[in-house]
Amino acid sequence: MTLGAEIALIRVVATSDARLSVLNSADLDHAHDDLEEVEVVVSLGDEADTIVAEAQSHGADLIVMSTQARRLARQVLAHSRVPVMLVRGQDHQMERLRLILVPVDGSTGSLVALGTASRLARAARAAVVLLRVVVPLPLWIYDPTLGLNTGPLIDPRWDEDRRENAEAYVRRVAQKLTDSGIETGADAVLGEVAPAIAEYADQQAVDLIVMSTHARFGPTNALLGSVADQVVDTTRLPVLLLSRESVGMPTSA
Secondary structure, eight states, X not given: OOOOOOEEEEEEEOTTOOOGGGGGOHHHHHTXXXXXXXXXXXXXXXXXXXXXXXXXXTTOSOEEEEGGGHHHHHHHHHHOSSOEEEEOTTSOOOSSOOEEEEEOOSSHHHHHHHHHHHHHHHHHTOEEEEEEXXXXXXXXXXXXXXXXXXXXXXXXXXXXXXXXXXXXXXXXXXXXXXXXXXXXXXXXXXXXHHHHHHHHHHHTTOSEEEEESSOEETXXXXXXXXXXXXXXXXXXXXXXXXXXXXXXXXXXX
16 A cells, blocks of 8 residues: 555663663564665653654654554553554555545544544545444343333334434435545444444455544443454454544645
8 A cells, every 4th residue: 555655663662671682673674675765763761652752753644553562552542642553463464545444423532533534535545434333222121031011112123213313324424525525435233333343344345444542332332442442352454543632644645
């Protein structure tokens, strides 16, 4: 995938680590053999603070990290206004960015993710698909063994009605992107949020998932931070994470 961007490879060694020979390790030397416009930076200090500082000093638009560094990525995202993309090693090589999946729910966080995805799609000439996951009503509501006669109060069609309303919402949002020149699809599915997102991404041959860590889903308004963790655990795809304070990515790259 080519966006005409420059790359800075950063290795941080804790100030308490005297084994400075790691700075000359082969993996860093060969990581950019097939890349152009690459700068290699070696720094001493706290990992998260140094990564955030280097991103700021380079005017970075994006920080890319391995899923193996999840804990560090959380710390970086908590202090950085730059989005963080988590990738899973060699499991998935993105040759071209064709389709971006954005889970949305109308919250400020999901709108931040949508804005970033739309700018990235425009720069890469990619398409976007918006997904809203509707969490089914809990099964205990339907359970007659609880001694509650809820049968007359519950309509089994409620879940499907909620899904249809959610689909109407994402289609309205998608139409705005379409009108702006971005190829955009929309869908709504019933299910548990994280598994539904990961499964849908696989079914639709998505290249990248863009999510906010502050969006909310479902009747319990569970924070998407935990959902994002579950999606990263489940999917083989790169996941671009944004905090609500993220500035997102520029219009052009």
